[in-house]
Amino acid sequence: MPGMWWVLGVVAAIALLSAYLGWTAHRVERVHVRAQSAERALDAHLLRRAAAAAVVAERLDIVELYAAARSALDADPDERESAENDLTRQIEAVTLDGVDIAIRTLIATSRRVVLARQVHTDLVRDALTARHRLLVRALGMARRYPCPQYFDIGEPMLPPMPRNLPIIPPAVPVEAA
Numbered sequence: 001m002p003g004m005w006w007v008l009g010v011v012a013a014i015a016l017l018s019a020y021l022g023w024t025a026h027r028v029e030r031v032h033v034r035a036q037s038a039e040r041a042l043d044a045h046l047l048r049r050a051a052a053a054a055v056v057a058e059r060l061d062i063v064e065l066y067a068a069a070r071s072a073l074d075a076d077p078d079e080r081e082s083a084e085n086d087l088t089r090q091i092e093a094v095t096l097d098g099v100d101i102a103i104r105t106l107i108a109t110s111r112r113v114v115l116a117r118q119v120h121t122d123l124v125r126d127a128l129t130a131r132h133r134l135l136v137r138a139l140g141m142a143r144r145y146p147c148p149q150y151f152d153i154g155e156p157m158l159p160p161m162p163r164n165l166p167i168i169p170p171a172v173p174v175e176a177a
């Protein structure tokens with residue numbers, strides 16, 4: 001009987017180690033998937049911002065802003081950060097005030113880009129932290145996933161949204177309770 005406790009102890013240790021390894025592998029996968037999703041979301045917000053900047057540039061007839069917006073829309077992946085930073089500089093150079101819907105859209109999309117970049121940066125940091133753990137590196141748990149990269153763009157200084165805009169009523173009337 002004393003040999004049986006030893007066997008049960010080894011089996012329990014192997015079960016605990018297997019559970020920990022499974023949990024770690026799942027965590028590495030989950031954080032990489034979230035980082036990839038954040039990258040796609042950031043890309044979508046950047047495209048919306050560039051399109052909104054192009055509309056504002058056409059309405060206000062600002063050639064430099066339009067060129068920067070087109071450059072950001074057409075940039076290759078390795079030139080994307082530079083193009084987006086140039087667009088940010090051009091947006092900051094324009095006086096964004098008034099109640100024009102195109103300008104309000106540009107301000108709103110620029111704010112969403114800032115938020116999406118912050119989320120992306122946090123998730124890339126988490127994924128890189130998970131990748132650098134000794135056990136993850138030793139067992140090659142992250143080799144299936146591309147190494148996430150930071151997207152380093154400047155945050156534009158944006159004016160506050162005008163407060164004197166009319167409030168748009170909801171499309172469907174809200175019934176009183």
